[in-house]
Amino acid sequence: MTNSLDQQALDTLFFSARTQNGWLPGDMSDEVLKKLYDLAKMGPTSANCSPARFVFVKGPAAKERLKPALSSGNLEKTMAAPVTVIAAYDGEFYEKLPELFPHADARSWFTSSPAAAEETAFRNGTLQAAYLILAARALGLDTGPMSGFDKAKVDAEFFAGTTWKSNFLINLGHGDPSKVFDRLPRLDFDDACRILGE
Template sequence: MNFAASAPAHETLTLAADAQDLLFNEAHTAHTYTSEPVSDAQLAAIHELVKNAPTSLNSQPLRAALVRSDSARDRLVAQMAPGNRPKARQAPLVVVLATDLDFHETLARVAPHVPDARELFSDETMRHESAVVNASLQIAYFILGVRAAGLAVGPMSGFDAPAVTEEFFPGGRHRALVVANVGHPGPDAFRPRAPRLEFGEVFKTV
């Protein structure tokens, strides 16, 4: 099959074309934001939309810290890579997205259909790997949820993860994975889209 000659996505997918544009085709990482705030009500609505993201045994290890106070913002910006500091300083909301490395302690409640769910993750190395993978899935859904709310998001990995973890999730149970700026895009918020790999470069049939 010649995938390069296949029909455009808007003609082959069930998702409406305007929704495809909002979530994917016209969505960009934002680099500047307006001062318009992001409310807890908006975040709660985003959570309701994306909380059904798939995770192993419904583990749901994602945890998030909403950085709203000036003092918390100062502490976070100090741990960001130099190129990310202006963006983290200027965005109306910054969210530290982390994983709960001991998510297995809540499995009895969220995975009652698996009686031995907690025991399945008794091995620490395997549990921590699962925590990172499944929280990363949830982070991807969170990004889509922010876009669905009409907001822009700028996920960043350029920061001192151990320091940010200790600052916002002390105690050793969590690990910061991504810092995300959230808000309405400001002037010149978007850069030209960089090239993407083609289907044949990503997928293979075995």
């Protein structure tokens, strides 16, 4: 890969993109959600482990199931968003490794170490959820990622009897520009980075 994106694409993904706090009315088709996942899944993960699991919560009945787990500050905007994604990860992701990483016995790397499996699932699942945010922006959608919810309630409601665990939520749709907060500052390079030479 040698070609860099133009400024318009960079604006779409980073500079002009914002975390949304309000949503315009509308629906989102299953086809759009499938296209979104098919783009996000192409990002790299350790040994192609792909532990992220996504539950697209849309429609009044599904949103009502999620409602009791939401913090008061996130309640109104989440109920108004066309879709809320439960970004989760599968603690037993390694069961798919014979398919996803067939040239080595990668499954045994994790079945022998529950701690390594959990760390790998959480790290790479979080990474894949970030890819989903960028994929949504690339497709012209707005996102509102958030942590303000009761994970235990979400896991009990949506993942009981499974090996999936919730990580964070992402509201998805077309944002209401009047509800966007002013952009907050970011750390300068010298505050956040070090370059180590020879």
